[in-house]
Amino acid sequence: MEILDEMDQSHRKEMQLYNSIFSLLSFEKIGYTEVQFRPYRTDDFITRLYYETPRFTVLNQTWVLKARVNDSERNPNLSCKRTLSFQLLLKSKVTAPLECSFLLLKGPYDDVKISPVIYHFVFTNESNETDYVPLPIVDSVECNKLLAAKNINLRLFLFQIQK
Secondary structure, three states, rough: OOHHHHHHHHHHHHHHHHHHHHHHHOEEEEEEEEEEEEEEEEEOEEEEEEEEEEOEEEOOOEEEEEEEEEOOOOOOHOOOOOOOEEEEEOOOOOOOOOEEEHHHHOOOOOOOOOOOOEEEEEOOOOEEEEOEEOEEOOOOHHHHHHHHHHOEEEEEEEOOOOO
């Protein structure tokens, strides 16, 4: 009985996600692009690995994505459980707040397993970057596959919320 309840709850969560995605598809302004995270190292005494995309344009705005491993912990190489988190940065100047929902999915040339999660943020000139949010990779093995690749290729969807 308990297993059935868990399955039912999992099914409900999945349906809520699909309903949320379907409602986002009804928005007037939707954009997407293929993004490629490239690895970089900090100039700190103890260097840290991070990822960044080149600038890209979606919804007539310029953006950048940044990602970090295990929330920039000191020695992620000593951890067997690896995670990636990312943040979306608006590089353009805006005249009014820009309210957006966004999500990252696997790209067409990658086979990474990602469970879609919709994030939401209101961008302004004073608040132009989101907090770091988890990249919803299904497990640590998938994360290690991504980290072993030269670049990480994903697809970003942006939905502008009109007032």
